[in-house]
Amino acid sequence: MKFRKIKLKHFRQFYGEQCIEFSTNNNKNITLIHAENGTGKTAFLNAILWCFYEITTSNFKDPKALLNKIAKSENSNSYSVAIEFEDDKNRIYETIRSFDSNGQKFRVFEIIDGSHTPIDNPNSFINSVIPKDMAKYFFFQGEGIGKMSGSKGGSVVKTAVREILGFTIAEKALEDIVSIKRTYQRSLSAADKSGLLSKLQNEIIALENAIERNTKQLEDYTKSIAMYEEKLAQVEEKLANSDSAVIKQIHSQRKSTEAQLIREKSLLKTAQNEKRNLVTEYATTVFGFELSNLALDFIDESEYKGTVPAPYNEQLVTDILKASTCICGSDIKPGTEAFSRIQDMLKQAADPMLESRVRKARAQLTSIKNDSSKAKKRFNNNIKALADAESAISQLKNEIDELTVKIKGAESLEDIQSLESERMRARNNLIQDERASERTKIKIESDVKNLVLKKGELGRLDTFSSEMQKYQTLVECVEKVENILKSTLSNSEKDVEERLIVKVNNYLEQFVRQDYKAKLNPATFDIRLVDKNDHIVPESDGQALLLSLTFISSLIEISRERKNARGQILTPGAIAPFVVDAPFGDLDNKYKGHVAKAIPNSVEQVIFLLSSSHWEGAVESNIRDKVGAEYNMVLEETSENISKALDSITILDKEYETVRYGAQVDRTVLEKVGLYV
Amino acid sequence: MTSLEEIKKQLLEAEKEADVPRDQYHDLARKIVNIERQSFYGEDSERNRLKKIREEIDATVKRGGNSEV
Structure with missing residues (x-):
């Protein structure tokens, strides 16, 4: 156009x-x-x-x-x-x-x-x-659409990507779909006279809501973690480039101690995993060790007495007595001495199946006995590895604390003290958010598993009336559309994110030659200019505008490439x-x-x-x-x-x-x- | 050997294929987005939007062979 x-x-x-x-x-x-x-x-x-x-x-x-x-x-x-x-x-x-x-x-x-x-x-x-959503990128006010970097940068970039893809309409459709699904689910519950389905349905709705809420929460944690990591990296860089040689040296020592701490933590984790594996592998050996000794002693004693294995086969002796004929062909009549002797043999005879079992039991017990020495050795090594790692971690933590105190104690260097406080805050926040993020992930996983179970239960209910069946079919249909819309949005967004950063760098190359490159943080969507040494460039208004123009040019190019986009769920691009x-x-x-x-x-x-x-x-x-x-x-x-x-x-x-x-x-x-x- | 004409033909076929929804649910998703688009750009009243979406869902379920709906 x-x-x-x-x-x-x-x-x-x-x-x-x-x-x-x-x-x-x-x-x-x-x-x-x-x-x-x-x-x-x-x-x-x-x-x-x-x-x-x-x-x-x-x-x-x-x-x-x-x-x-x-x-x-x-x-x-x-x-x-x-x-x-x-x-x-x-x-x-x-x-x-x-x-x-x-x-x-x-x-x-x-x-x-x-x-x-x-x-x-x-x-x-x-x-x-x-499309109206794309207009502000084509009809562009030079003061910019906002900074691509910083605390709000991510949302500027994310919004732009969504607008250029025409997410607004698809997201509104998704909202309507979910709202319609809820009304079908409520109608389904209302049609249930037994109350069984209503209970399940409410549980499903609650789980779906919780998953949605926690997924959003997880996104926030991910953004926040990335932000604190970046903050921490910036503080670290400032400390590393401190004017004070002493601070520089202590900071470098702390960095190396922290690296050691990470290694030791990793070793501790490996040892803890090994411990879990050892328990699984040798549980029988550990708990069966005493029993195996007693049982083997019993079998050995029986062997010594000649009862195990039995000298005679029970079946053979019974067959001879039944046939009243010896295997040599002689007649053995009941009441004769030969008959009585053979009958006495039955007292020492055994079933071949039983013998086979005894042999297997012996083999198993012998293996437990042999494994025990191997297990002991491996357990001892593991206990040592755990103790070493724990002790090293404790020592390294102390060292880091001491080095931190030294940096903090740099009385003449107020900026260093404030940097240190900033670092501490960022670290604490980072740790808190990482823990919260892990907890949220576990909660989502567990809710997703429960949801699958509940939906399975719902499908197995045989108390469905025709009315209930009607609403169930509608819910299933709407859910399929909901998944199609969600996957289309998520896949397109990922695709454009990848293309966008390539384009931004292509434009930067044209705009500023080799001076800068752009880096997109996939978690926060924040775009930063980095110099040849991969260091973040502190952004002047000019550099912010440069990035802004680069970004707009890239968006326009993506929009042009999407002019003939098919599929009709997302809005095609524009020229x-x-x-x-x-x-x-x-x-x-x-x-x-x-x-x-x-x-x-x-x-x-x-x-x-x-x-x-x-x-x-x-x-x-x-x-x-x-x-x-x-x-x-x-x-x-x-x-x-x-x-x-x-x-x-x-x-x-x-x-x-x-x-x-x-x-x-x-x-x-x-x-x-x-x-x- | 693949000629330029054949490549063009294949591309046109691929394009046509992209226009054909994969299944009835993709088709329904597309229809719902279009209803949403009409409402958003102001030529369809907002009141009608949900009604139209429900009608499309009902139609799809009916076509899916469920005569009870």
């Missing part, structure tokens, strides 16, 4: 009807509008936002008073903004928002061969061209003009030129609103070849110029007024400087 022209009528300081034709040329894609402070740059940007969406930027004063004051004094009550634009298929449209005695009107027309055909549902149409009000204000002079040159190469159409301090010098020389249309905002004043110096700018060796005195009315006029295409 490209802007073709804008017509302003009685809109703020633009008295009368004024028009600008933008450059739609692909090579000379910049429309440069010169405007000194106070002439109407911000009003111009807001005219675009108001026309499309009836919104204004936060720095736009009196946003309700849009009618030009002179027009009002002349009893006119109408004002309007009309924007003509073309889409990527070269279709031409005109958007008009106007206000008069009949109220406000918003219309969009398609212009075919000069005739205007109204478009139905103009709001939806405009939002399909550039739109980049209208920038005062983008180079606080930017360090050496970067102004690079940034100005890079922006028109990354977007299809640029409209720069620049004051001479932003434009002269590096910016002018870097963008001149790309300027297709150029305008000057002139402030016309009814007063006479008595003592004031002439206000003018020089463009391409020609002087242009920026303020005109002795005019008929006080207003701003848009004057063409040149069209170069």
